[in-house]
Amino acid sequence: IGDNAHRIAVIAGDGIGKEVVPEGLRVLEAVASRCGCSFRFDHFDFASCDYYLQHGAMMPADWKAQIGGHDAIFFGAVGWPATVPDHVSLWGSLIQFRREFDQYVNLRPVKLMPGVPSPLANRKPGDIDFYVVRENTEGEYSSIGGRIFPDTDREVVVQETVMTRIGVDRILKYAFDLAQRRDRKHVTSATKSNGISITMPYWDERVEAMAALYPEIRCDKYHIDILAAHFVQHPDWFDVVVASNLFGDILSDLGPACTGTIGIAPAGNINPERRFPSLFEPVHGSAPDIAGQGIANPIGQIWSAALMLDHLGEPRAAALVLDAIEAVLARPEYRTRDLGGTASTEDCGKAVVDALMAG
Ligand code: NAI
Ligand code: MG
Numbered sequence: 001i002g003d004n005a006h007r008i009a010v011i012a013g014d015g016i017g018k019e020v021v022p023e024g025l026r027v028l029e030a031v032a033s034r035c036g037c038s039f040r041f042d043h044f045d046f047a048s049c050d051y052y053l054q055h056g057a058m059m060p061a062d063w064k065a066q067i068g069g070h071d072a073i074f075f076g077a078v079g080w081p082a083t084v085p086d087h088v089s090l091w092g093s094l095i096q097f098r099r100e101f102d103q104y105v106n107l108r109p110v111k112l113m114p115g116v117p118s119p120l121a122n123r124k125p126g127d128i129d130f131y132v133v134r135e136n137t138e139g140e141y142s143s144i145g146g147r148i149f150p151d152t153d154r155e156v157v158v159q160e161t162v163m164t165r166i167g168v169d170r171i172l173k174y175a176f177d178l179a180q181r182r183d184r185k186h187v188t189s190a191t192k193s194n195g196i197s198i199t200m201p202y203w204d205e206r207v208e209a210m211a212a213l214y215p216e217i218r219c220d221k222y223h224i225d226i227l228a229a230h231f232v233q234h235p236d237w238f239d240v241v242v243a244s245n246l247f248g249d250i251l252s253d254l255g256p257a258c259t260g261t262i263g264i265a266p267a268g269n270i271n272p273e274r275r276f277p278s279l280f281e282p283v284h285g286s287a288p289d290i291a292g293q294g295i296a297n298p299i300g301q302i303w304s305a306a307l308m309l310d311h312l313g314e315p316r317a318a319a320l321v322l323d324a325i326e327a328v329l330a331r332p333e334y335r336t337r338d339l340g341g342t343a344s345t346e347d348c349g350k351a352v353v354d355a356l357m358a359g
Helices: 017-035 049-055 063-067 086-091 094-100 165-180 199-212 224-233 245-257 299-311 315-329 345-358
Strands: 006-013 039-044 072-077 105-111 129-135 145-148 156-159 186-191 218-223 240-243 266-270 278-282
Touching: 006 017, 006 063, 017 039, 017 072, 017 299, 017 315, 017 345, 039 063, 049 086, 072 094, 072 299, 086 094, 094 278, 105 165, 105 245, 105 299, 129 165, 129 245, 165 186, 165 199, 165 240, 186 199, 186 224, 186 245, 199 218, 218 224, 224 245, 240 245, 266 299, 278 299, 299 315, 299 345, 315 345
Parallel strands: 006 039, 006 072, 072 278, 129 240, 186 218, 186 240
Antiparallel strands: 105 129, 105 266, 145 156, 266 278
16 A cells, blocks of 8 residues: 555445445455555444444544544444434444534535436436535534423524525535536536525625636526426426535435435545545445345445545546446346345445456
8 A cells, every 4th residue: 555545534434334344345356456546444332222222422532633633534323223223323433523524515416327217207317417516514404592481381493594605605616616627518506585584685696706706607597496397397407416415415415316326325524625534435324124134236436436536636536436337226126125136235246346457
């Protein structure tokens, strides 16, 4: 391993996280051998419910020092509600990473793949291929507010949306930079400035200011209600969709849902300045209902590896992994049960490696 090896903190977590992460690593090892890049994988057992049962906390006190110096975190899934309540496991691990490592971009590709039926009629691979860029640290998900006169007729509940110039501009800049690297060079902003009359006009204003710095990028905006409808009726319209925390949360589930199974969807929680490691994970959770059977779909984890490669400055490796995923999904014999096949998690992961080495 050379000095230029990417240092990756690997956290498998719970349930099928422990089954799909090894397949992601298998693919990363293979692509490294093809592309001449290299990785150093450091495995951590915290951020899991087993760790909690042994130590009474999801993570050690010095977790930040242990993984804060890595180039990225390759994460499986956390949660095992039978033994640890979900709010304890999630807030004690994943949410800490996102906040403490200032992962202010939540990035989700929305791409219709071969072999994956879309719930939208008459859509074929190539028709849907865009990104949802969600602001991940402020906006509607603030902790400013409170409740007064509880349990009385005068009960008042307030929760404030917080938008900062720094916070809005940095997520917009990320979206425009991403669009700049893509063929269609198109940014769509999710707004609701007709109803939310203070913060959303501000958001629109910052979008206009940012768009002025990127004259080659086409920029449009839709109110969130009709935008949600367009995701379903015209998914081909979109290239990069940028949204505040709440709107992005909704769109980043709706988008991938329009392209099929949760088993293949990836996500990045990104600190673009690289002051802290970014975290790459499948969208799905620990799937207790199928854990331990070796039948989980590893594609979401493998696609997350491709997102990580892009972030690490290995676009060729990322493209090879994505091509291999598409080649495997097109072949019924390598599909896992959620896609109507009989392949095991390992069969599918190995098939991606074979496609990668052949491609
Ligand atoms: P889930 O995503 O784990 O499972 C939902 C359904 O999708 C289940 O029927 C499952 O079998 C299926 N599924 C999920 N991933 C699959 C895969 N790769 N291949 C085939 N089928 C797959 O969501 P659920 O059941 O709501 O949550 C289970 C646990 O995971 C909870 O503790 C929850 O808090 C946690 N969770 C963690 C996340 C994370 O680590 N980022 C995200 C979502 C949930
Ligand atoms: Mg969500």
